[in-house]
Amino acid sequence: MAAEALIVEDAYQKGYADAMEDMRKKKEQRRQREQEKKARRWYFIKQKAYGFVMLAVTVLAVWATEGDITIAVITVPLGLMCLFGKKMLIVDNYYFEAKKG
Known part of the structure; x- marks a missing residue:
């Protein structure tokens, strides 16, 4: 009877240790x-x-060049x-x- 109790206790401890390890892995x-x-x-x-x-920068560049919107051809679509x-x-x-990855 005592040997069976030790086996059950050992199995319980192993099961508990496995459950704790699973919990740690899921948490990680x-x-x-x-x-x-x-x-x-x-990133976004x-x-x-x-x-x-x-x-x-496009707005500032257009203002600085007194209305030349050539830079806007590239920067507006990219922006x-x-x-x-x-x-x-x-x-x-x-x-x-x-x-x-």
Whole structure:
């Protein structure tokens, strides 16, 4: 009877240890997913900021050249693509990590 109790106790402890390990792994995976989401969100915030800056530079350049809008032919479409695009357009470290992984 005592031997059976020890076997049951040992099995319980192994099961508990396995459950705790699974819980740690799931917690780590959840944390990693949240970090990836945060990095992606910041990437697109930065991309939108670049688009806004590009449009602002266009306005300043047109003003500085007294109405010559030649620069707008390139910068306006690029700025709008950065502002409203869903694709990754800015090449930085996150871009390479996302393309690799």
